[in-house]
Amino acid sequence: MSGAQRRFDLSASAALAPLLDHYQAKVTGAEICKGGPLNLTSTDDAVLLVEPDDRYEAFTVAGKLPSTSRRFFFVAVPGGGLACW
Template sequence: MSTPASVAPAMPVGPPSSVEALIRKDGRLTLTFADDAVLVVEPDDQYEAFTVTSMPPPGFRGFRFVAVPGRGLAHW
């Protein structure tokens, strides 16, 4: 079982800086970070694999992308 003390050394200090986010129509998300690390979220046949939501300033319209089960993408 992992304890916070055993996990902490593997965690970076501070939030990572995302350089690129790619959302595909098949429900795949790829995030590339400033240190060239890449995180890929694959679609799932039974569950929503991810949700990406914007936080715009007041008066601006935001967006939301959801990877729907079965390799699809919903957005509004």
């Protein structure tokens, strides 16, 4: 995405093709804010920002912390906000 900011309409699947360049990219940084936005940075310095949606769960993030058995699960709830388990 070469430093330029772009918006993607998830209802237009053909327009999502540029995101395939980042499929299976290694995430080097992640930030989830209480209001619901998700910000991911990858090894190629690409940044993916997922903003909350008024009607849908914009994202789900699940995983395990390194060096522990503790798991986490975050869901961006419709209208903004975050549910955590």
